[in-house]
Structure formats: C-alpha cells, structure tokens
Amino acid sequence: MELIVEGKELTNQESLDWIAEKVKVHLTNLFPNISVIEKFGFETKAIYTGVSLHGAADYKVWVGDDTIESKMRSYRTREKYKSFELTGDVLQLVTNDYRPSEEFMTQLYQDPYNVARAKTYRFNKILKTAEYAKNEESWVHSTAKPGDTVYSMRLLRECSLSQFTFQNHDQYISWNKEKTRLQNKTGQSYESWFINEDGTLNYQLMIETLNQAITSGKMTFAETRKANEKNHLAREYVNHPSHEKLQEEQRRLDIYYRRQ
Known part of the structure; x- marks a missing residue:
C-alpha cells in the first residue's frame, strides 16, 4: 500500500520508511528526557486501513475490504468447529465450520454496537500428562489417558x-x-x-x-x-x-x- 505525503505519491517501501521515521519522531516528542530512543531504529512491517482490537493482544486487520486471519490468544483461528444449540432436551448440531474468533473480531470491526453472541463449540486437544496429573480425580476412572485426543466445550x-x-x-x-x-x-x-x-x-x-x-x-x-x-x-x-x-x-x- 502506498501513501501520498505532501502531494507526492510514495512507493510501498518509501511509505513504510516514512512511517518508521515518524514513529521515532513521535516517541522522541513524547519522551524528551529518554535519550536512548535515538539509539534505536524502527521498522514498519505493513500498512493497514482498519483494525479490530480485543483485550491486550488480540487483533484483526484490514486493507480495504481484504483481511487476514485474526490473532487471538487461546483460539485456533484457522480451525473450524462444530457448534450446537439446545432445543428442549435435544442438543442439535448447528454447523461444522464455526470460527469463533474470526466471526467475533469481524463483527467488532463492522459494528461494535451490535455484536452477535458467541456460540457453544466443541474443542479438541491432546490430554497432556500435566493436566491429567492436576485433575487426576476427574480422569482416573476415565477411558481417556495422557496422549489421547479429548474434547471439551468452549464459549x-x-x-x-x-x-x-x-x-x-x-x-x-x-x-x-x-x-x-x-x-x-x-x-x-x-x-x-x-x-x-x-x-x-x-x-x-x-x-x-x-x-x-x-x-x-x-x-x-x-x-x-x-x-x-x-x-x-x-x-x-x-x-x-x-x-x-x-x-x-x-x-x-x-x-x-x-x-x-
């Protein structure tokens, strides 16, 4: 993506370098008594036109209408899950391709005032020895052993x-x-x-x-x-x-x- 600065159209690399330079100037102005800033250089990885943020480290970015997969801790953003709903006493499968973090972060970007509620989904993981030992009373009579793939429900x-x-x-x-x-x-x-x-x-x-x-x-x-x-x-x-x-x-x- 290219920037136009003072009427001049910059190349993509020139745009990245211009932003990196301005970041250093901005930090120097914010913290004039911290001289160590002058000893560092800054690098801009990419330019985006939009972002949705959640928590301290979760984000999803856009360039126009194009986007990349979100980064959300504790969630596998590329995987698709089975989602369920309860009708009376019957638990019914709603979809096989639910992507909780992707749907949530996209809705935050589109309309943070009206976000659809998250769905229950089934999550698979490897039962690790440490988890088994920590919750041994729950697992000791189970058919599952450390190393097995087990399921849990998440929201x-x-x-x-x-x-x-x-x-x-x-x-x-x-x-x-x-x-x-x-x-x-x-x-x-x-x-x-x-x-x-x-x-x-x-x-x-x-x-x-x-x-x-x-x-x-x-x-x-x-x-x-x-x-x-x-x-x-x-x-x-x-x-x-x-x-x-x-x-x-x-x-x-x-x-x-x-x-x-």
Missing part, C-alpha cells in the same frame, strides 16, 4: 479485563474475582448489562462503561449499580444464551469420559 468470552489499565494490583484482583464469579454463575460476566433489545451485545458501550468505572477507582462493577445498595444486584443477572447448551454438552462429555 468465547467477549469481555476481557486485559484491555483496561487498573490503578493498582488490588483493584485488578477485585475486578477479576467479580468477573470470574459472574462467569461461573451465568456463563458471562459484565455482558449482562449491555444486551440490546434484539439480543446482540453493545460491546462499545460495555468497554467504555467499564473503563470509566475502573479509571474512577471503583473496586467492582457492582459499586456502579444502584441495585447493589439493597443487595438486589442478582436480579440484574442474565445467563448467556449459550450457557445452558455449554453445561449440557459438558455433562454429556463427562458421562462419555466417565469423569467424576
């Missing part, structure tokens, strides 16, 4: 605390405990308070609201809710639409593997 977590800057470690620990407790109870954390009428997630409003609470020094999200003053916050909890499916399929896998 993409839309809310990530890693994208926020906490004032201190105690504040982070407090928020993380609250988030974990909500996830265990409802299958989601703060998403409950940012659901649109059509069931989609207002992701943009969620991260802006959480960031405001964190930067203002709140130790929990509950402190921002009036219902918490009368211990009625639980009335505002909403289960993730795929939470029941996740639990049911996990229960079936426990039976299949004879886990306790």
